[in-house]
Amino acid sequence: MPQSWKRRLREDYGRRLQSLAHATGAMRCTAWLRGGGLRGAIILMYHSVAEGDARRFVDPRNHVPAAVFEQQAAFLAKHRTVVALSQMITMLQRGDAPAPGTVVITFDDGYLDNLTTVAPVLKRYGLPATIFLPTGYIDRAETQWIDQxxxxxxxxxxxxxxxxxxxxxxxxxxxxxxxxxxxxxxxxxxxxxxxxxxxxxxxxxxxxxxGPTEQPPKLTMSWNDVRTLVLQYPDFDIGGHTTEHIDLTQTPVEQARSEFHNCRHRIQEQTGRPPRHFSFPYGRTSSTLRMMAADAGFDSACGGGNGDAVVRSFTDIYALPRVEAPATMKRFDILTSTANTGFWRRLGR
Ligand SMILES: [Zn+2]
Structure with missing residues (x-):
């Protein structure tokens, strides 16, 4: 049997077992038995929610359809407690565990649809979010390399x-x-x-x-777009995501240090506020890079982590785990459940 079939079969059975554990309450029981119960938070990671013609130019791996995103926002508003990243970090700094069902919403890479499509939906449901910007790409309003x-x-x-x-x-x-x-x-x-x-x-x-026959339309925000976002939607927080969206683990130390500082400085210069939070491109990080993020003045950083998808009172706030938002509503309740951790979460991969 080819490897890909075997993998698909394993994934299929794993997900079925995971759904069964969720539906029967076995997942919740495990969480209580393990100690800590359901307290904790899930940080969701989105990229683009481009609509219409623009979506033809976005790598599908970084895309959630706008209609699905709206359903996910409605679900989160009704069934989860969505808090701003800053609120969760303040809680963790006090040593408190997030309440059961806590979710934090984040976006990476500065897609223009975050302003045109996402922000009005989140405003309608009263949900806060953080957008992590690679500032060089915003300077040039340049299409992300992956979409190019x-x-x-x-x-x-x-x-x-x-x-x-x-x-x-x-x-x-x-x-x-x-x-x-x-x-x-x-x-x-x-x-x-x-x-x-x-x-x-x-x-x-x-x-x-x-020799491509077409170029993408404008997919990335400019600083004018970012300022519009900040002015019209104050529940949106701007975070840092380097200047050039490079893999910092492959970058010489001094250059990596300037990626943190220049990105932070540019956001402050363009929006009037220093960013509090950072996300490591591609989740690639190290203990040295986490220290650099702290030295540059960031209060937290997403990326890395110890393999647990749930943020707890003892989680390193410079190694916050994130869960990639799925492109469908299928299993969204399970993916955003704080009971879905350890063995059960691994089953669903
Ligand atoms: Zn990114």
Whole structure:
């Protein structure tokens, strides 16, 4: 049996078992037996909720449809206690555990739809949220690298591409689905770990190699958009997400330090308020980077963690775990449950 089938079968059974444990109360029992009960918080991570034509240009892995997002917001308003990230951090700094069913909403990367689509929905339901901005991309209102790459692949003229990475040279036949999937995966892996300059060079090579027929529309906020967001929706908090959205674990120490400082400084300069919170790009972090975030003046940081998806009174506030928001309503109640932890959460992966 091919590996992918085996994996799918395992995932399917795991999720069924997880749903059963949730429905029968076995999950809640385990939480009580383990101690601490249901106290804790889930931090949800979103990216884009682009609607209409714009969604064709966003990598589906970073996208929740707008209609689904609205349903999720309605569910959270009715069945969960949504608090601002700052409120939860203040609670943790006092040594208190979040109340059962606490949820924090966060967005990464500064998508324009966060202003046009997300903010009105959250305002209607009275839900606070934090948006983490990579400030260099906001300076240039530049489309995220992943959506640039995605668009080039989707609108390509070329049917072959040659790509060099640290494992050598690869030639992919883009008319074959498996080759195309592998090419996209390999190229995204190179772009993710590249420096800002290296990434620019790679994107240009990709542009020249694939010859896309279309460019994405404006997908990223400018500083004017960010200021509009802050003025019109005061329940939105702005956080830092580096300047160049690079993998800090692959970045020389001094440059990493300036990513924290420059990002913080730029947000203060453009919005009038210093950001309190930070999120590590791609969740990649280390103990040194966590210390740098604290030294730069951030009160908390998302990313890393000890594998537990639930934030508890003893969780390191510079290694806050997050749960990626699903693109459907299916299992949303289970994913946002603080009883769903440890063995049960691993079953659903
Ligand atoms: Zn990001």
């Amino acid at each position: 790459a995605y668009t080039m692949f989707e609108r390509r003229l070329a049917n072959r591409i040659t790509w060099n990475d640290n494992r050598g040279e690869h030639c992919f036949d883009l008319d074959r689905p498996e080759d195309r999937r592998m090419a996209y995966q390999a190229i995204c892996a190179s772009l993710l770990t590249a420096s800002a300059d290296g990434r620019r060079t790679m994107l240009q090579l990709l542009q020249d190699g694939l």
